[in-house]
Amino acid sequence: MKTIDFVEAQIRQFVMSKRPPEELRDQIDLGYSFENHVLIIFEIRSRWNNPSEKFDSPIAKARFITSRNIWKLYWMRASGKWEPYEPESEVQTIERLLKIIGEDKHHCFWG
Secondary structure (H helix, E strand, O other), X not given: OOHHHHHHHHHHHHHHHHOOOHHHXXXXXXXXXXXXXXXXXXXXXXXXXXXXXXXXXXXXXXXXXXXXXXXXXXXXXXXXXXXXXXXXXXXXXXXXXXXXXXXXXXXXXXX
């Protein structure tokens, strides 16, 4: 198994653990993309004025910097701009990254 496959398996497991109950997933769900060492976790919601139409709302972004072997973590401000997640914007492992996002001590990711 390649390292990238192992990392993506951990990401997938994390996102699956955070998804809402099956009966709510038509209204709100959770997804992710992981391409070119960039992870984006996002909510999938129905539009309030057209429930059959869905849109993605980003929650967290992380970029793996291969030259330094670190993950850089970002959160999205209300302005729509990504900001480094302080106080821990750089972490060594995917496990630590997902733990920070899951715990969300500063209420930047989950509200």
